[in-house]
Amino acid sequence: MRKKVLVVYYSQTGQLTSIVHSLCRTLAADHIDISYEALRPMKAYPFPWPLWKFLDVFPECVYLDAPPLQPLQVDPSTDFDLIIIAYTVWFLSPSLPISAFLQSDAGRRLLRGKPVITLSASRNMWLTAQTKVVNLLTAAQARLLDNIALVDSAPSLVTFITTPRWLLTGKRESTGGWLPAAGIAAADISAAGRFGHAIAAALLAATGPLHGPLLQGLGAVKVNPDLIASERIGHRSFLLWGRLLRAAGPAGSGRRKPLLLVYLVFLVLMIVSVVPVNMLLRKLLSPFTASRVRRLQTHYEQPSGSATFRMQERP
Numbered sequence: 001m002r003k004k005v006l007v008v009y010y011s012q013t014g015q016l017t018s019i020v021h022s023l024c025r026t027l028a029a030d031h032i033d034i035s036y037e038a039l040r041p042m043k044a045y046p047f048p049w050p051l052w053k054f055l056d057v058f059p060e061c062v063y064l065d066a067p068p069l070q071p072l073q074v075d076p077s078t079d080f081d082l083i084i085i086a087y088t089v090w091f092l093s094p095s096l097p098i099s100a101f102l103q104s105d106a107g108r109r110l111l112r113g114k115p116v117i118t119l120s121a122s123r124n125m126w127l128t129a130q131t132k133v134v135n136l137l138t139a140a141q142a143r144l145l146d147n148i149a150l151v152d153s154a155p156s157l158v159t160f161i162t163t164p165r166w167l168l169t170g171k172r173e174s175t176g177g178w179l180p181a182a183g184i185a186a187a188d189i190s191a192a193g194r195f196g197h198a199i200a201a202a203l204l205a206a207t208g209p210l211h212g213p214l215l216q217g218l219g220a221v222k223v224n225p226d227l228i229a230s231e232r233i234g235h236r237s238f239l240l241w242g243r244l245l246r247a248a249g250p251a252g253s254g255r256r257k258p259l260l261l262v263y264l265v266f267l268v269l270m271i272v273s274v275v276p277v278n279m280l281l282r283k284l285l286s287p288f289t290a291s292r293v294r295r296l297q298t299h300y301e302q303p304s305g306s307a308t309f310r311m312q313e314r315p
């Protein structure tokens with residue numbers, strides 16, 4: 001019997017689209033039909049982002065206040081054997097179009113009872129976003145089999161410069177040797193084919209509903225322990241500022257602007273102070289916190305894990 005896979009995604013620059021294509025190149029097989037659903041918000045988001053617009057979407061991202069989407073191309077009554085949700089992270093949360101899909105009637109109908117694999121492509125802070133996605137999948141009664149998280153492999157402090165430069169100016173390339181190109185390395189994008197290969201093998205072998213995880217041993221995720229506390233602190237402050245900004249006015253309202261300016265100063269100060277101080281503190285306190293951090297690391301690496309014992313299966 002033919003197997004049906006749905007891939008839902010939203011990408012602005014095409015980076016996530018190229019990861020989806022890399023994975024699906026090896027997933028495509030004789031008995032597997034792949035449907036692609038590229039989400040289309042009713043009101044398109046700009047790229048590159050004007051600074052004001054970039055900051056203005058943050059409260060809605062954090063509070064999962066989803067925008068309306070154009071109707072899906074896929075028939076929501078289709079019975080898929082697997083759904084892949086490929087998303088980017090916006091302000092420690094799933095991007096707004098993905099947040100909208102996961103909360104929509106059509107999305108929930110497609111997801112109910114279905115095995116799901118999540119795939120994120122972000123700068124490097126994806127833990128809180130994945131927790132939110134898992135909660136939305138649970139609310140939709142979907143079954144999470146695996147999680148793949150691809151990140152920018154440059155050091156965190158470098159990506160704090162290269163990513164905003166990319167998002168706010170559109171300039172992704174390296175700057176004459178002193179800053180690397182922004183985004184996920186081409187080699188990592190191409191290597192995502194190993195996941196498609198493993199998923200195809202599992203789908204073709206399955207005689208009933210898929211059960212996971214399918215991707216253990218393929219290095220699907222790797223949690224950077226230095227970022228666990230940074231995400232927690234960052235998200236707490238996002239919740240607070242998000243509440244203030246939402247109280248000031250709706251998205252796009254001029255009344256938000258003065259507060260957004262104050263927030264911008266706070267954000268820059270936080271990035272240049274809290275993140276390095278937190279990293280230093282973590283190093284100093286590591287003898288006392290190591291076992292708790294390891295526990296959290298294992299928790300966030302579920303269900304696929306960071307082990308690489310099947311990497312030689314690469315297509």
Ligand SMILES: Cc1cc2nc3c(=O)[nH]c(=O)nc-3n(C[C@H](O)[C@H](O)[C@H](O)COP(=O)(O)O)c2cc1C
Pocket residue numbers: 010011012013014015016017054057088089090091092093121122123124125126163167
């Ligand atoms: C509004 C916005 C907020 C973002 N916030 C984060 C973030 O909190 N953590 C992170 O690792 N990446 C963040 N990113 C980077 C994205 O996850 C992603 O890597 C980048 O936007 C490229 O995705 P694309 O395929 O849609 O072009 C953000 C991007 C945007 C546009």
